[in-house]
Amino acid sequence: MTPLRQTWPDDLARRYREKGYWRGETFSGFLRQRAAERPDAIAIVDRDRSWSYAELLARAEAAAAGYLRAGLKPGDRVVVQLPNIAEFFSAVFGLFRAGMIPLYALPAHRITEIAHFARKAEAVGYVIAERHDGFDYRDQARALQAEVPAVAHVVVVAGDAAEFTKLATERGEGVALPPDVSSSDVAFIQISGGSTGLSKLIPRTHDDYLYSCWASNEICGVTAESVFLVALPAAHNFPMSSPGHIGALYAGAKVVLSLSASPDAAFPLIERERVSITGLVPPLALLWLQAAPSKQNDISSLQVLLVGGAKFTREVAKRVRPVLGCTLQQVFGMAEGLVNYTRLDDPEETIVSTQGRPISPDDEVLVVDDLGNPVPEGEPGYLLARGPYTIRGYHNDPAANARSFTSDGFYRTGDIVRRFPGGYLEVQGRAGDHINRAGEKISAEEIEDHLLAHPNVFDVAIVSIPDEFLGERSCAFVIAQGEKPKGSALKAWMRTRGIAEFKVPDQIVFVEHFATTAAGKVSRKELRARLRAEFLQHQ
Ligand code: J2J
16 A cells, blocks of 8 residues: 655654644544543534534544444545535544544545545545435445445445445444554545646645644634534535634534535524534625525624635625624635635735735745746735645655645645735636636546547537636537537536536537647647637627
8 A cells, every 4th residue: 555644854843843833632632632621512513413522532432443343444544425414523533533544525526536536545445424415325335346346345324324334333342442643644635626637635644734723723713612614515624624623623612514505504503503603615605695684594693704715706705794794704725735814803904805824934935936936025926835734745646746846845836826915815816727616626637538538529628717606617618529419418428427516517618629829739728728718708
């Protein structure tokens, strides 16, 4: 098995420890501690259950014993694909307790993506719920085992397990739980929303991730009294770490789970649980702003609304305080590490017009030109980042690492930003070719590769088009060959490719040919830029 690691140079690692950023704690260690300190405090609430910290710990230990009984071993990598239900937490903290490494897939991911994650991570387990949103994940488990036979263990945490193993809810006898792992070990794997090809794997350590969570708690005002609503998919890095459910649990707060982020689902939960803080992507924030005036629910407990994942426009941002009665906190983060927040006591203008500043005094941020030279303050440039919770490399991907990291360890975020006094950043756009569709990142190349497999597609370019609601939508420019398919048929065919629904192009435009230059072929990047410009001109 390719070893999973994330290492910083010794001098920096020493500095991060000495400064107290890396506290030497692990995920299962902190949960055990919270359960000892406040056993009866409520940790997790979903639609119809509520678990105390003591109960969550007991369930995590039972799950850990169950995994070991089923034949999984410490160090094994396990793809976790769960909706926002309480068992997400017993399943995942069970894996931590057993020294296993979760890889977080989103509920929307389908077989092509799940098989890629499993192969790339050399996973041997897959943790699912029976069904969610009408989709039966057991069928997906069968397809995965057919495609990647190494995934020998499927654990179903809720519903009917069929031929698979049910998540253990009793500790049972005869299984000793292993000693805690080291805080510098990789705790779990996140998925990158990168722009080239298939998703890359992001190994995060206990030390670095917990730092980003507890420091976020301080910046976002999360304490043991807070009530944090997870409205976005719990597996996504934003609702997990900014400050997220992990931040909230670290603080000993209450985490409330909503199966959907729609106002219809979320507002009654805010009222019932007196939610004080939550996070949304911009299109959902817009929906909440539209819905709030006509809803009867009392959402006055909400103090902070974090908005991030994609650019939140200033005009909409300005409406948050007057309409929802809470403080907006913009957050510009990435699963690879660096997270920026506006501060709760920043002037309103800073809150509505910037994407904040880094969490840590030791976040090193550079804004550079094409040649890698720093640009003057206020000028746009590429954002590079290095620091105590920003990864130094993807898992088992030397080519991506050569592209995405400088020789001195800065991560090339791919974002184009301007930096202002005080370190505040304003996101201007992206260098890479991906579509940020309502916070979901889609690689143009990945979708082009799928479409090229269609017999009547000669060539294709995927382009991001500005969209009033989604921020960006995806448009496929297609040159057909043979019989020209209907756009709707092409979309339907894409759905058979086993990919997440959000990756199916929103729009398909057939063209006769792609422009070339006198010198011959243009680069894909240039082509996409031209098609986009032409499309917008004719709007
Ligand atoms: C513009 N673009 C943004 C913002 C992210 C907190 C919040 C978000 C994420 C996330 C996260 C943006 N304005 N406010 O992990 O902890 C775009 C950038 C960035 C990419 C990362 C967190 N906030 N973005 O969205 O890994 O392009 O993380 O590089 O999914 O989203 O995407 P992702």
